[in-house]
Amino acid sequence: MATRCCIAGGGPAGLVLGYLLARSGVPVVVLEKHDDFLRDFRGDTIHPSTLQVLEDVGLLDRFLRLPHQEIGELTADVFGEVVVMADFRHLPAPRPFLVLVPQWDFLDFIADEARKFPHFELRMGARVTRVLEEDGRVAGVEVSQRGDTQEIRAGLVVAADGRHTTVRTSAGLPTTDYGAPIDVLWFHLPRTPEDPSRTGGTMRPGSMLVTLNRDTYWQCAYVIPKGSLEALRARGLPAFRRSVAEISGFLGDVVDRIASWDDVKLLSVQVSRMPRWWRDGLLCIGDAAHAMSPIGGVGINLAIQDAVAAANLLAAPLREGRLLPAHLEAVQRRREWPTRVTQRMQIALQDALLSPLLARTDVPAGVPLPVRLLQRLPLLRRLPARAIGMGVRPERVRLPPAG
Numbered sequence: 001m002a003t004r005c006c007i008a009g010g011g012p013a014g015l016v017l018g019y020l021l022a023r024s025g026v027p028v029v030v031l032e033k034h035d036d037f038l039r040d041f042r043g044d045t046i047h048p049s050t051l052q053v054l055e056d057v058g059l060l061d062r063f064l065r066l067p068h069q070e071i072g073e074l075t076a077d078v079f080g081e082v083v084v085m086a087d088f089r090h091l092p093a094p095r096p097f098l099v100l101v102p103q104w105d106f107l108d109f110i111a112d113e114a115r116k117f118p119h120f121e122l123r124m125g126a127r128v129t130r131v132l133e134e135d136g137r138v139a140g141v142e143v144s145q146r147g148d149t150q151e152i153r154a155g156l157v158v159a160a161d162g163r164h165t166t167v168r169t170s171a172g173l174p175t176t177d178y179g180a181p182i183d184v185l186w187f188h189l190p191r192t193p194e195d196p197s198r199t200g201g202t203m204r205p206g207s208m209l210v211t212l213n214r215d216t217y218w219q220c221a222y223v224i225p226k227g228s229l230e231a232l233r234a235r236g237l238p239a240f241r242r243s244v245a246e247i248s249g250f251l252g253d254v255v256d257r258i259a260s261w262d263d264v265k266l267l268s269v270q271v272s273r274m275p276r277w278w279r280d281g282l283l284c285i286g287d288a289a290h291a292m293s294p295i296g297g298v299g300i301n302l303a304i305q306d307a308v309a310a311a312n313l314l315a316a317p318l319r320e321g322r323l324l325p326a327h328l329e330a331v332q333r334r335r336e337w338p339t340r341v342t343q344r345m346q347i348a349l350q351d352a353l354l355s356p357l358l359a360r361t362d363v364p365a366g367v368p369l370p371v372r373l374l375q376r377l378p379l380l381r382r383l384p385a386r387a388i389g390m391g392v393r394p395e396r397v398r399l400p401p402a403g
């Protein structure tokens, strides 16, 4: 089988790229190893810059018909002082709020819209096992599907297969790890009508808990020092439940719903980036090119922004059969800087805020200066909102639909 573009991975990056290329008339095959999108929680945030992308392609109103929640501001409870950390309501976007929608609903939505284009093919249950090489360039992939192995030849292979990427490894492209001092434990708990409504973080000496209001339940993220899960487990589940109840102040009646450690999923945090995102015939985007820290919850957004930039730069040369390595290099040039700047900010926050917080044993005399400034100067809250909601150098879709 042969196609113009073969995308490994049907996550946010792969599906949005597949959608945009098919929309502009490029034959594209997306290969997803799972049989459906209904999997473990992997982040439910759709940022204002992604809403702008959906508006650019005329999908925003339809997307907002999916059951979702709209978050206008993020707050933090810093040692008892509640402060608005990010106010999205002033962002220059068609919808200035963060949308929370289950990731599988978002992926199903994009896949359904993409299937309306004749050039789009999505194969579920199709695992890419390696890249095919010819004369030193990547010429396609080997894919295993329901016991069969097949070769797919492609003018371009895109690795959008996430941070444990098979494609990148098979193509021999290295990545650089920048280290992360934290891991995150994810779990959810029922939400009662008496609970507060705010979405945000709670900081206490030695711990941090993020609670995302999902209407009927709380999606919780408990931040721990890197590699400390075993020590936490050794202290026992009751101690963990107690800690969640104490930090939140309102989950005491429901923490028993964490029935076993199986209900608690570890996200081993990684911050990494490829020095070179491409080889002749191959481009890496999204988590495959750069794993992000969960700070700001920007991984999905960056993956989608990569997809938009790649589509803008590659659709015409792919459609016209004149793709050159210089086009792939241009995608890295466009997206590396926003990725680098975002990761620098995440690393700075990890080092300056989270590591000292997790090492603390006492409540400080006053809240930290940046938090005090955010409390006093509402205009300042627009900066974190901009960084989280729009990101660095937000992308717009510059492709007309195929005639």
Ligand SMILES: Cc1cc2nc3c(=O)[nH]c(=O)nc-3n(C[C@H](O)[C@H](O)[C@H](O)COP(=O)(O)OP(=O)(O)OC[C@H]3O[C@@H](n4cnc5c(N)ncnc54)[C@H](O)[C@@H]3O)c2cc1C
Residues within 6 Å of the ligand: 008, 009, 010, 011, 012, 013, 014, 031, 032, 033, 034, 041, 042, 043, 044, 045, 126, 127, 128, 129, 160, 161, 162, 163, 164, 165, 166, 167, 186, 265, 267, 285, 286, 287, 288, 292, 294, 296, 297, 298, 299, 300, 301, 303
């Ligand atoms: C627990 C958790 C919570 C998170 N919370 C947030 C959040 O709140 N906000 C946020 O923005 N980000 C969050 N993230 C990060 C976010 O999930 C990623 O940054 C984002 O999904 C990256 O998109 P992607 O398309 O590059 O990769 P992925 O979403 O990882 O998609 C890769 C796809 O490729 C498929 N695949 C893998 N290998 C193969 C193969 N060999 N062949 C075929 N298919 C393959 C996978 O099944 C997957 O569908 C979270 C991640 C985790 C794990």
